[in-house]
Amino acid sequence: MSDDRRKPFPFDVFEPQWQQRWLEEKIFRTPGPGDADFDASKPKYYILDMFPYPSGAGLHVGHPEGYTATDIIGRYKRMNGFNVLHPMGWDAFGLPAEQYAIKTGQHPRITTEANITNFRRQLQALGFAYDWDREVNTTDPDYVRWTQWIFLQLYASYFNEETGKAAPVTELEAQGWTPAQIDDVRLAYIHEAPVNWSPDLGTVLANEEIEEWKAKGHTVERRPLRQWMLRITKYAQRLIDELEPLDWPDSIKLLQRNWIGRSEGAEVVFTIGSAGLQPASKTPSGEAAASPDNQSLITDNCHEVTVFTTRPDTLFGATYMVLAPEHPLVAEITSAEHKDTVEAYIKQCASKSDLDRGDLNKNKSGVPTGAFATNPVNGQQIPVWIADYVMMGYGTGAIMAVPAHDERDFEFATKFELPVVQVIDTNLDAGGTPTLPSTGHGTAINSGFLDGLKTTDAKARMIAWLEENNKGTRKIQFKLRDWLFSRQRYWGEPFPLLWDRETGLHAALPESELPLLQPEMEDFKPTGDPRGPLVNATDWINYSDQYTRETNTMPQWAGSCWYYLRYCDPRNEQRFISKAAEHYWSGTSSLDHSSPIPGNQKSTGTVDLYIGGTEHAVLHLLYARFWHKVLHDLGHLSTSEPFQRLVNQGLILGEDGQKMSKSLGNVVNPDDVVDNYGADALRLYEMFMGPLEQVKPWQMKGVEGVSRFLARVWRVAFEQNQEGEWVTSSKLQGNDGAPPSTTPPGATANSDKALLKVLHETIKKVGEDIERLSFNTAISQMMVCTNAFTAAEKLPTDLLLSFLQILNPFAPHLTEEINKRLQGSVGVPPASQSGLLLSEKPWPPYDEQYLVQDTIELVIQVNGKVRAKLTVAPDTPKEQLEQLARDHENVQQHTAGKTIRKIIVIPGRLINIVAN
């Protein structure tokens, strides 16, 4: 087919040429501290994309959305004198590569390399101004080395409760702590607990990952295993508090806060009579003196159980107690007559999948243990049940049930006919019987010394009472759990740890032996052995006569937790990042100049602007913050947060308004769009679709629209001659002999004045719109300007050159090509004189003098409705405007028979006549 004829301008020829030149001449190389051409006096701007996982499917149109946005901002900041760090890399470890390798028998390194090559080609075909010299790959041995080094920092640290910071465990050694005691506080520790084991994947998964893999059809079950954990819970409070000053969307902050799930309340200690005992005649036991945290056996017939509650003020309303089926005390307190039903129930719960346990929450189940607990506040004997609506993983795995004021307890109490005692009056004035359960605040009743107190005061009073009487303590509880950090995979960073064959103790691999890479293996299929496939690498495991190697590997999150740091100093062999690079790119070096960019003034976070999808709102962004804080505490980083400003791009839907998916056949391939319309058109369309953060559907007709716009820009500069060749447009007017300048000349003719006005309005608006990430309106304004240029009979070339300069960040290929082709004609100096590319030139200033208007249009309203329009000089006095408005024919018609009460004049906008 006549493919060439369809191309409205020869993007297929010049786009690859420019991409090649940018690469070969390293136009977008970013010098940093230590480089000969580094200028430390320049302000820095660090703009970051969420690096992709290089899947076999290649780039998706969702990728270039965020990448184009950052590219525009990066190029714009560069033109404004910033030293811009805008890097790209690969999050290349991961289960899909390993699964694919198992299926095809090819080593994951080979497929990963092939995928990266494809991704790099696709990104380079879009003309992004990355500094490819800083490319980072998480599977690269030089990168793995420092991931493992950072893990060893965590391993060798503990959380000092007094300072609220991480510190080396050597401090504790000096204080005479034993190895076992130290292992109890390490930020990286080994723990045996029920985990999410996937038999067909042959690995454990983090809680956060379960859904993703289940959705892909894999099974996940609970199974107790020994796993490496990271003590992120120690940072729960700081992860909440230090979120506050960040320039992140409120919705994402909220998501993180909810995920961390802070609850204030109290722990309350109940005593439970031993198995078989019937409720004793009221004997409030006051002699328990053990720590409330310690649910230990006190005597042969007496146990203590601690519960967590956010409503200690309702303690008088606790009518029964529930333990999680997995609670360690269940077996001990269960009476002989209930033993069979309790054991059967526990078994039934264990076989339930997580899904069932969640789905069936409408229908509560449980069985009594036969034991009774003593309510510490009134000595009442209350029955102890077990039920799976109480979970072992949160709080203490036991609750006091207050059915009158908790929906779940109420439902349970109703089903099993347990007593309900109201202790909060939520509508004192109304007087009627309140509908229970009532979970709101109110006034305490039936509550002894709390009666009459408002909920907030009652809580405080009860906590004070509990603490005075050693029956409980104030407690802050978090939903966040420690991070399950080990995986039973081949394609991940091995843990740099050793096990002593004799003592069974673990130890760090010496730093000098990093990186520790996986051994070459033929077969890394899941073995069913929960130690993972590396267990089969017998030579590799045998470290020495004394030590064997740890066989677990790290999760994919490990590499993405710190990649933004490595970009600052990617080839450093001495450290994960040099001090100088860290300080400069974090904006904390003394050389850093105060900058007018809001995000650059405070140095809370290293990266000035981070753009990516919402899918990482909690996991990656929480993990990276945690690692950053540990490294900060240990003195390795000067900032306390990684990402100062965060923006989430909205999902791009298919043309049918549904999420793109292979099964729906609505997936748009970026390569096809580039082939048919060019890279500039794809970039521009993705920015023109709508606001960056919004979810929006793809429309191929819209791509054609922006392609037409680019063609119009091209035809402002060029026209086709008889032979069909593109030659300089006859409308372009060089200012003969006058020296070329970066700013347009003043108005030389009346016809130029309107063009100058629209150009300078455009320069102003596009700059402002880039700053506020409103790319769609910036493009809209550039279309307005182009339409004016197209309509003009004659156009001074300087105006076009200024326009190309501001369009360059959006459509870099087209603009460079036009600029180059115009050199040496129509008043443009030859390339030999001004060799700079547009991308290397400064952003043009706009001139206020061209923006002033001779006349303005005012709207005249009568009672808020537009009745007339008025064209006047901008400085027309108010009195005159009022008179003009009154005199207007149409206004008089609408005010006839009415009295004018008031005239409101909004300068430059409107006049509103209030009449009735």
Add this chain to the structure above:
RNA sequence: GCCGCCGUGGCGGAAUUGGUAGACGCUGCGGACUUAAAAUCCGUUGACCUCACGGUCGUGCCGGUUCGAUCCCGGCCGGCGGCACCA
């Protein structure tokens, strides 16, 4: 169920501080150029009434504040996202 976000023409969207609703683009319609088509260019395109001047309605629905509300407040309806027995 709880928390959060969003509802504007036939479609994507604009209106930046409460001040002309619908910029810009797509689609549709009419025209120019062409033997014809494509491409390009010009005009038009919220609904309704009117020959016209002009008028009425209109930003999910109902109400409020205001000279004036897409924007602020209260109550509903619908869609999307997150969490999901978190005590």
